[in-house]
Amino acid sequence: MTDELATTPLDALHRQLSAKMVPFAGYAMPVQYPTGILAEHIHCRAAAGLFDVSHMGQVMLQGPQAAAALEALVPGDIQGLPEGRIRYSMFTNPQGGILDDLMITNAGAFLLLVVNAACKEADFAHLRSQLPADLLVEPLRDRALLALQGPAAAAVMRRLAPGSEDMAFMSFRTLSVAGISCWVSRSGYTGEDGFEISLPNAHAEALARHFLADPLVKPIGLGARDSLRLEAGLCLYGADIDASTTPIEAGLAWSISRRRREGGGYPGASVLARQLTEGVGRLRVGLRPEDKAPARAHTVITLADGRPVGEITSGGYGPSLSGPLAMGYVEPAYASPGTALMLVVRGLARPARVVTMPFVPHRYRKG
Amino acid sequence: MSKIYFTKDHEWIRIEADIGTVGITDYAQHALGDVVFVELPDLGRQVAQGAEAAVVESVKAASEVYAPVAGEVTEVNEAIVVDPALVNQDPQGQGWFFRLRLANPAAVEGLLDEKAYDALIRALE
Numbered sequence: 001m002t003d004e005l006a007t008t009p010l011d012a013l014h015r016q017l018s019a020k021m022v023p024f025a026g027y028a029m030p031v032q033y034p035t036g037i038l039a040e041h042i043h044c045r046a047a048a049g050l051f052d053v054s055h056m057g058q059v060m061l062q063g064p065q066a067a068a069a070l071e072a073l074v075p076g077d078i079q080g081l082p083e084g085r086i087r088y089s090m091f092t093n094p095q096g097g098i099l100d101d102l103m104i105t106n107a108g109a110f111l112l113l114v115v116n117a118a119c120k121e122a123d124f125a126h127l128r129s130q131l132p133a134d135l136l137v138e139p140l141r142d143r144a145l146l147a148l149q150g151p152a153a154a155a156v157m158r159r160l161a162p163g164s165e166d167m168a169f170m171s172f173r174t175l176s177v178a179g180i181s182c183w184v185s186r187s188g189y190t191g192e193d194g195f196e197i198s199l200p201n202a203h204a205e206a207l208a209r210h211f212l213a214d215p216l217v218k219p220i221g222l223g224a225r226d227s228l229r230l231e232a233g234l235c236l237y238g239a240d241i242d243a244s245t246t247p248i249e250a251g252l253a254w255s256i257s258r259r260r261r262e263g264g265g266y267p268g269a270s271v272l273a274r275q276l277t278e279g280v281g282r283l284r285v286g287l288r289p290e291d292k293a294p295a296r297a298h299t300v301i302t303l304a305d306g307r308p309v310g311e312i313t314s315g316g317y318g319p320s321l322s323g324p325l326a327m328g329y330v331e332p333a334y335a336s337p338g339t340a341l342m343l344v345v346r347g348l349a350r351p352a353r354v355v356t357m358p359f360v361p362h363r364y365r366k367g
Numbered sequence: 368m369s370k371i372y373f374t375k376d377h378e379w380i381r382i383e384a385d386i387g388t389v390g391i392t393d394y395a396q397h398a399l400g401d402v403v404f405v406e407l408p409d410l411g412r413q414v415a416q417g418a419e420a421a422v423v424e425s426v427k428a429a430s431e432v433y434a435p436v437a438g439e440v441t442e443v444n445e446a447i448v449v450d451p452a453l454v455n456q457d458p459q460g461q462g463w464f465f466r467l468r469l470a471n472p473a474a475v476e477g478l479l480d481e482k483a484y485d486a487l488i489r490a491l492e
Contacts, residue, residue, distance in 0.1 A: 037426040038401040223400070223427055292404055294424050317403040317426050324404070346406075346422065 008054035009144045009204040017219055025117035027055040030221040037223035041319040044190060044228060045360070048150035049220035050211045057120025058143050058198055059127065062110040063135035070104070070111060073130055075247065075266050077257035081106045086170045086185055088255050091126060096246040096268030096275070099126065101237050105172045105185065110136075112172075112183065112198070114145070116237045144204035149194030149228075151363065152216040157184075157195055160210055164195065169364040178210040189225065191232025191362045230325060231318045233286060233357030239297055240284060240313040240327055248275040249329065251284045282310060282329040286357040287341065291350050294324040295343040301330055302342045302349060309334050312343065320360045327357065371459075372435065372475050373484035379459060380435040385472055390463040391423060391432060391454065394488045399425040402454040407443040407465055414438060414467065416474060421464050423454065436474040438467030 005028040014021060019030030030052065032040060043049060061070060067078040076089030083106050091099040100119040105112040115123045120139070127137045148157060158165045161177040167186040175184045180203045188194040199207060211217045220228075226236065235241045241250045246268070253276065260266070261276060289295055294317050301310040315326030326343070334341060337356045342349040369383045377395035380387040396402065406422040414420045414434040421432035443465045447453050454462040469475070479487065 031427075032400060036401045038403070041426075227426055293406065294404055294429065296429060317424070319403075319426065 006055075008052055009201040010052045010054065010208055013205050013208055014052065014219075019219070019221060022222070024222060025055055027117065029055060030219070032221040032223045033219050035218070037221070037227065038319050040218065040220045040224035041227050043218045044150045044220050044224060045192065045320055046151070047216045047218070048148060048152040048156050048194075048214075049190070049224070050208060050217050051147040051149065051220050051225055052144075052208070053147050053196070054144040054201075054204065055117040056145055057113075057115040057117065057123060058140040058145060059113045059115065059124060060110045060138040060140055061113060061127070061131075061135060062138070063132075066111050066135055067106070069131050069135055071260070072266060073126070074102075074104070075256045075260050075269070075272065076104065077260055078104060078106075078111070080257065080259070083108045084172050086172055086187055090241075090247055090252070090255070091123065092247070092266055092268040092272075093243055094267045096248075096271035097243040098237070098241045098245055098247060098250070099123070099243055101235065101241060103185070103187065107172060107174075107183065114196075118238060140198075142201050143198050144201050146197045146199070146204065146208060146211070147188055147194060148197065148211060148217070149188045149190040149192045149220075151193060153192070153194040154365070156211065156214050156216055159214070167365075169193075169366070178207055180207055182207070186365060189232070189234055190228040191234070191358055191360055191364075192228075193363055193365045227316060227319055230314055230316060230327070231320055231358065231360040232362060233327070233359060235284075236314055245329070246272060246275060246280070248272055249280045249282055249284065279332060281331070283332050283335040284313075284327060285330055285335045286355045286359060287312070287315075287326040287328060287343070287352045288355050288359075289324040289326065289343055289350060289352045292323060293345050293350055295326050295345050295350070295352070299326070299328075300344045301328055301352075302344060303334070304340070304342060306342075306349070309341065318359060325359050326352070330354070370475075371481060372478035373481070373487075374433065374435045374478060375487065376433050378432060378435050380467075380475065380478065382469070382472070382475055385469050386441065387436065387438065387467045387469055387475070388463050389420070389432070389435060389465055389467060391458055392484070392488075393458050394491075396455050396458040396462070399423065399428075399430060401426055402451040405447050405451050405454065405464070407445075407448065408440045410440055410443065412440045414440065432464055434467065435478055436467070437470040439470070440465050441468050442466040
């Protein structure tokens with residue numbers, strides 16, 4: 001099996017850094033480096049971490065009325081997305097379920113979409129089959145994606161790309177980074193300030209080495225990427241959201257503008273409109289176990305009397321919290337912060353409390 | 368004099384008279400990564416050979432620790448509950464999990480000795 005895995009342009013670098021490589025979405029990916037997930041996580045919140053996210057799908061959408069056409073597939077406001085800005089949205093199915101979540105950038109001459117690795121081939125096919133034939137749908141298989149995240153990311157980036165420090169959160173620019181022309185986004189998946197940098201495969205290792213030459217920067221694997229995003233309250237596709245969950249149930253209604261709520265015109269729009277007015281049967285919430293036992297995905301959530309009211313979709317240990325945390329779905333009556341619930345871990349009901357997310361405050365760049 | 372045995376599931380058991388001290392091997396702690404939580408058996412519990420006796424969790428996943436042989440739990444290591452990182456730092460010393468009074472001291476002869484366990488993990492690496 002191992003030899004069938006795809007590799008990213010940083011594969012040799014990961015191995016040189018003695019990463020523990022695991023299969024993920026068909027790619028050999030670093031789950032951790034020798035210092036381990038805890039140290040990587042803490043370092044990213046204290047200084048800066050470099051992530052290889054080249055397995056993710058990048059696709060260019062180009063042609064007349066691309067934004068209007070894309071709105072037929074996503075509930076986000078894409079026509080209202082100014083040039084140089086990024087928006088989070090999702091592909092929905094006719095039931096309002098989420099086929100994938102994605103970042104959409106108005107890059108001026110085209111729209112840049114970044115989608116999940118495990119969904120990318122299906123997403124490319126979806127775009128090709130659903131969008132008008134005069135739109136160019138071009139998967140950018142020759143581009144790598146690096147993420148530089150953490151409170152020191154801006155200072156590190158400024159040394160290699162003067163001017164990048166002024167970029168607003170969720171903005172996009174084409175910049176020369178260490179002499180390499182890159183597509184730079186002020187965004188990320190950790191709750192920290194940072195950048196996501198798309199560049200040609202051929203230059204990816206050189207740029208990664210430039211970043212890693214800075215003593216503030218350490219490489220971060222998928223293990224810490226998951227614990228960081230969980231503390232930030234961000235959804236993982238396939239765990240917290242999937243084709244059976246809607247953006248309303250998932251607490252992602254903020255990503256749907258008033259115009260799109262009222263105008264519809266995307267798959268499942270009527271379902272979502274109904275859920276927005278009549279409510280939903282379940283809501284995504286954050287949970288903090290009151291003892292130390294982590295509660296993992298698929299843990300049953302009950303009331304004190306044992307009645308099941310939901311299920312955990314992501315859970316584990318939060319290194320920045322020094323304790324367990326989870327997110328999952330519960331009946332709306334039990335979704336208010338402070339609600340006492342039980343988590344059934346190894347047959348034992350253990351107390352937990354609904355909390356507001358993020359678990360660790362976001363530290364995105366303001367303005 | 369103590370003697371140490373191992374299981375294919377990467378537990379070790381050090382025998383002194385009829386008491387066995389149980390933990391996970393260096394290979395196991397390395398494979399798990401940073402240990403962040405352990406759950407130990409109740410004192411006095413009778414555990415069967417191969418039964419789940421403790422739980423060890425890393426950031427990523429939970430794993431069971433099985434009793435290498437049958438016995439009664441006589442002592443647990445509260446130090447690793449307070450500081451789970453001891454399991455990573457000193458898996459065959461301060462990172463021990465629990466002690467058993469062996470139901471049948473001869474049962475350890477069915478386990479792996481150090482040489483056989485070393486051969487097993489060499490084959491895995």
